[in-house]
Structure formats: structure tokens, C-alpha cells
Amino acid sequence: MAERTTREIYLGEGSGTGSGSQNLYVNMGPAHPAMHGIIRIFAELDGETVVKADVEIGYLHRAFEKQCEEGPYNNAIPYTDRLNYVSPLINNFGYASCVEKLLGIDITERCKYIRVIMSEISRISDHLTCIGASAMELGAFTVFLYMIKAREFLWELVEEVTGARLTVSYARVGGVRADLPSGFAEKTSRAFKETRQVLDEVHRLLTGNRIFIDRMMGVGAISKEDAIAYAITGPLLRACGVSYDVRRAGPYYVYDRLEFEIPLGQNGDNYDRYLVRMAEMEQSMRIVEQALESIPGGSVNVDFSGNPIDPAAYVDRGKQGKTEGLLLIPIRLSPNLEGQEKAGHRAVNVGDKRVVLPPKEDAYGSIEGLMNHFMLVMDGYGLRPPKGEAYFAVEGANGELGFYIVSDGSDRPYRVRCRPPCLPPLAALHRMIEGQMVADVVPTFGSVNMIGGELDR
């Protein structure tokens, strides 16, 4: 056998293809520094150009749908946190609303407003993360730090309301865990002031930036027809100029009473997606401000006459037969249950005994409340929607987030299907990156905002 030269070995010269070159196969992922999620792109490269790409997902599959079938309805709420871990509140509400639809109940006005407010705050933090991360991948590290700073303000709000930053589990079927804390509106307006400043700074840093435009404009584009055929929704579809937003097309909660615009793009490329997301954050802030102005219910922490007592002392008094006026005396709740006092509880939860746990005062303080509590938490009892099926869609940060639940009349969902907003864009990702440079894969992948948790479930 004749000696092969280095060029023959490494460049494939003389290998019989005729042109003296052959395509190179490159794996991007599953663990790649520029991938903010575990996914594998198997790309065939001709020089620097991606000729063909195969996207492989499933690395974060953790049987969400199967797990949901195993426990009572409310047990699935913590799992929904982990679907889109950048805006977990929207998933919480989407799931809870689907069960409510199945039950045929309507939540309280105040709860609707709270859900709108918390959803929009989540949407802003989701968009901040997406833009920040994709700018960072283009070398704009400052933008990433600014965006994370702004997200911090919003997550502090979320933390104050839900008690957690990421694993919030705030929704309950029929309501929310607790009412808004006092002074929430002022804190929100302060946080929004900071966020607006950050957005203004980022806008001046990126929108007219030559490097940013060169990397984003005309890159990763998808046509309007393709986007519709692939069932892409959310900012990606709106960047193509299609005005579809679940908040407008099928208004849920109180979105039909609030004024907001749907920002549209034109070319469906990365730059338009960036602009759409930037504009949507402003609209979300508008929605929150309007909602905070018109939220009914007023003050939640009503003053009780009489001093609160300890639950144990309460029980003791009851045992001694000193029951007179006992139900009128408020119980001192643990700080973990702040916001769950009876008054707040009634404002944000439906008054349906078959659905919502009673306020803690009742559970500790009266036999009816205790029985009601047990009926809902005992195995085989609990929340039992009638036989049937329902599909409910909310506008997630990435598009239509749908839940399809089938009930067999028992206390566990028979089947829970989550329609992840991320999956259709990832199915179309190969269309966006084929024919473009390999370096463009990274910003395109960033602008798609793939969230492994909901993609792989």
C-alpha cells in the first residue's frame, strides 16, 4: 500500500469523491458549552456551512406525564414547576386551569388578577433570560449580567409572593396558595422601574449594534408558512408577522379587560425575535400595572378584633368545653402560612368544598373544617372531577402551553398531556440552521429559547 500524505489523511484528498473534499460530521451537544440545555445537533458540514442537521432530544426526559398519573391532582403542581423552569408560574396556572375547566368551576376575580400578574412577571423574566443568554453567546457578556440583574428584581417579587424563586408551586386547583403580600404594588413598581432602566440600557447596547445586527439579522429565519405548518407559536411565530397570541385569541382570566398590544416582526429571523421579545416585556409590564390598579378585594390582611391564639391553646380550650366564641378568635398561624389567613384565603380561592382545602383556622379550629381537610387529602377521596376530558391553553413565554387532561372520575388524573411550546420550534430547528454557517447555529439556538424541562418532560 502506498504511503498516504497528511493531506490525504486529514482532508480526504484523493479519497475518491473527486472534488478532493468530503463533508464533515459534527456533533453539537449533548453537552456543549454554548448549549443552554441538553440537546444534540448532528450536523453535516461542507466547509463552514451546515448542509444537513438532525436534532435529537430526550436527554432530560423524566416521565412528567407518567408521574402525573400516579398521584392526586394537586400533587402534579410541583412537577409543573419543572417544565419551564424560567417561568414556572405560567405552567402552574396552566395545569390548574385545565383541572378547573374539567371541574367546571370558575375562580375568584382576585385570583384571576393575581394569576395574570404573576404570569406576566414570569414572562418578563423568561424573556430577560432568553435575550441575555443569546447575547452572551455572541460575546455580549455585559448584557447577560444586566439582564440577570433585572431578573433578580422580578424574582425577588416572585419570592415574596410564593416563598420560592424557582420551585414555586404557587397555584392550587381552585385558587392560589396564598394572597399577595402587603405592599406588593409598590415593590412591583420599584422593580419595574429598575427593569425598564436595564431594558433601556440593553436596547442602546444591542439594537443598533453593528456586530449584533450582523450576527442576528437574516439568520435563522423561518417563513410564515413553515412556522404555521410546524405549529410554532409564541414570539417565534409573531416574529414572522402572524398575530397569534392565546391571550388575545382565546382570552382567559382577565386578559380581555386589559389593554395590551401584540408586537409583530416581519422576517422571522433572530433579530426580529429579539425585537418582539423586547417589545413584549414592555407590554407585560403594562398588563401588570393595569392589573394592579384594578385588582379587586383591596386589603387582604384584615384586622381581627381580639388577639390571635396558638392552635394548641385553641384545641385545649375546645376540649375544656370553652367553645363560646371560639370560631371568632383568629389563630396565630406559622410564618410559613403567611397570607393564608381566612380572609385572604376566601379572596383567592373558590368556595367549593370539594376542591379547595379549608383555611387553616378552620382546619385547626372546627370539626367541619377538619373533616373537609381530611376528605380532600385522604387517599381515594380528594379532588374528583367527573369523567371527561379538557384541553386548556395559556400563552407561555415560548408560545401556546396546553394541557390535555382525561379524568376517569377518580382522584388521580387518568392522563395528563402537556403540549410544550418548545417542541415545535425544535422540530423545525433543522430548517432554520440548514444552509447557514456553523457559527450561526449558536445564536439561532439561543433565540429559539429551548427549555429542556418542557421539551423533554
Added chain:
Amino acid sequence: MDGQDILARLTARFGARIVEAHDHRGDSTAVVDRAALLELLWFCRDEPDLRFNVLMDLTAVDYAKFPGKEDGPRFEVVYHLYSLPGNHRIRVKVRVEEDDPVVASATPLWSSANWFEREVWDMFGIRFDGHPDLRRLLMYEEFQGHPLRKDYPINRRQPLIGPKN
């Protein structure tokens, strides 16, 4: 168009091939005979007043342990269609027997069906006739069984085998 009109339109066109039609909690559902599925989907997509141009979701349900349906057709494949121009929705279902789990593929109509059908094949083992590339989507090739089937125990563990090539 609201759900009732759409259902009336479909029943007028397909007659007895619509096995069942109902409205539950505002969701209109048409259960269609398997042989007529593709024709119905084409009709839904191309009829000028229906124009369901988005296949929003495609999934399946295993009714093997559903009270009252244990003996009936085991699977239901569920299509959620949405129309952008008309802003209306419909749910189309087709029942599939356990011993012949094959449904015609909707990939020629909507590109989104590609991955959704791969996922249903992966999770339920329902085949889609005419699908260009029916591989598993979330699980790996060597995985045994279909995890969302009701007879697949939740605590079954399988060795994780890395990807080929």
C-alpha cells in the same frame, strides 16, 4: 364558527363515519372512524370555512384501565386542531385496537405531525402509516416497551445505553 357548527358541518359531510360527537366543557370533539381519518383531516384543513391550518397537538390515550372502557378499543389518538383565520378549535379522535395499532400519518398535511407522531410511537407504540422517519423521540433506540402504556409499571428501570455512532 363555534364548536357546534363545526361538528354539524363534519357530521353532514361524513355521516356515520363520525362515530361520536360531543361537547364537554366547551371543547367540541369528533370521534372518527379510522378509515376516514385522513379524509376528515384533509377536509378540516382545506375546506374554506374550516381551514384548520395548525395541528396544535397530537397525542394518544391508553384506555386499558379506564372504568367501563377496558374491553373497547384500547387507544385513542387525539388531534387538537386550531384555525388561525377562523380562530376556532376542534378535537378529533380516532380509536385504535391493541392488536392493530396503526393510524395514517398526518405528516403530508402538517409538518408538526412529524415529531408529535414520533413521540406517540415512542410512548404508546402506535405506528403511523406513511411517516417518513418513525424513530423514537424521547427515549433511546434500545429502550424496551412504551412507557406511557398503562401496563408499563412506573418503577421499571432499564439500563441507559448511549447513542450509536
